[in-house]
Amino acid sequence: MFTPVESLIGALLIQCSVTSYMLIQGQVIGFSSIIYTMAFAPSIHSTSIVFGIYLSTQFIARYMMHILPVFALFTAPDGSNPWLISGTMENYVLSGGLVGFGTCLGCGCTSGHFIAGLSRLRWRSVVAVGCFMFSGVAIVSVLDNGITCVGGKLPCYAYDPGFHVLKHNQHVMFPLLGVAFVHSYLWLPVVSRLVKRMGNPWLIKVQQFYVGMSSGFFFGSGLIVSGMTVYYKVLGFLSMLRLEKFDPSLMIIAVFVIIPNYFIWKKFIPQSKLECSVKKPILAESYQLNFSNRTPFKFIIGNLIFGLGWGLAGICPGPGLIGACLSSKIDSMVYWIFSYLGCYTIAKKIFK
Known part of the structure; x- marks a missing residue:
């Protein structure tokens, strides 16, 4: 069902994490490349964010276990195609493979294009989002794999007027949001500037890891x-x-992440290559941003493929990484993440 308040709180947590990371480290948090880099060429950027993501799953499991996602394996009904039934092992493998192949060709996913790209009003990301939304909506409509709410008694756009989930978790959600804002917009910038003035390379690396870890945690x-x-x-x-x-x-994520980001980033983030010589992040030497608006054929095809994989299982790279962090054995999300990595690597080798 529609969860407006929970989604608002989640959106604001994402907003402050991606903006503080951008202002301090000068980079986008793009999970499609982070997962690949973490597996094959670990860096402070990828390792710190993945570690923060892991800590977030443990925190939610400890203090808000009722909202912890469950990635269970289902058995396809007799006579059905298991590749197209959400939650089956075959479906996770197919979804992960399509998402991996598609995000490599399409140069990003929902975090890179939808959150960061639209926040910068990049035409390239507008095209990407249009493509993967089109194919995602199309495959969900054809398969009709959406789930009815409350046993079909209420439409899914209805909300619980009693806000039972919120009431059960508000004692953690609201303090977490407050800590995120203070930590991201006050504490991190002050400490990062102090560390940068000290000029110790080792301390700077430690602070960079801490910034990535905390951003990953709140994201x-x-x-x-x-x-x-x-x-x-x-x-x-x-x-x-x-x-x-x-x-x-x-x-709600689009409204409360992209719109605040647009105004903040327009003021502090370079809007062109020329501005990169004037505007600098707090810790890094320069912003690592792509200003190209090229949308070649493989870029469009890649985002269409990503949308198909996303619509098959309802999983994109960020949630896929969270699922892998929650996996304690060979189960659903391990199938998804290995398929993702395999197909991302194949696409990278073919189209390098």
Whole structure:
């Protein structure tokens, strides 16, 4: 069902994490490349963020276990195609492979294009989002794999007027949001500037790791709280052509992440290569931003493929990484993440 307050809190957690990381480190938090880099060429950037994501899953499991996502394996009904049934092992493998191949060709995913790209009003990201949203909505509509809410008694765009989930977790959600804002917008910038003035390379690396870890923690917490890691809410969001199954919760992320980012980033983040010589991040030497707006054929095809994989299982790279962090054995998300890495690597080798 529609969870407006939880999604708002999650969106604000994501917003302050990506903005503080951008202002301090000068980089986008893009999970499609972070997962690949972590597996094959670990860096402070990828390692710190992945560690922060892991800490967020443990925090939620300890203090808000009722909203922890479950990535269970299902058995396909007799006579059905298991590759197209959300939650089966075959479906996770196919979804992960398509998402991996597609995000490599499409140069990003929902975090890179949707959150960071639209926050910068990049035409390239507008095209990317249009492509993967189109194919995601199309595959969900064709398969009709969205889930009815409350046994079909209520449309999924309805909300619980009693806010039972919120009331059960508000004692953690609201303090977490307050800590995130103070930590991201006050504490981190002050300490980072102090460390940069000291000029000790080792201390700078330690601070960079800490910034990445805390940003990953708040980003991961925001993904879980907002509902982005719940596959049926994602499929509900993509069920735009089947109104009774449509869940608008994730639209709140667009409003409360992209709009604040646009105004903050326009003031502090370089809007062109020329501005990179004037505007500098707090810890890094320069902003690592791509200003190209080229949308070649493989870019468009890649984002269409990503959308198909996203719509098959309701999982994109960020939630996929969270699922892998929660896996304690060979189960659903291990199938997804290995398929993702394998196909991302194949695409990288073919189209290098």
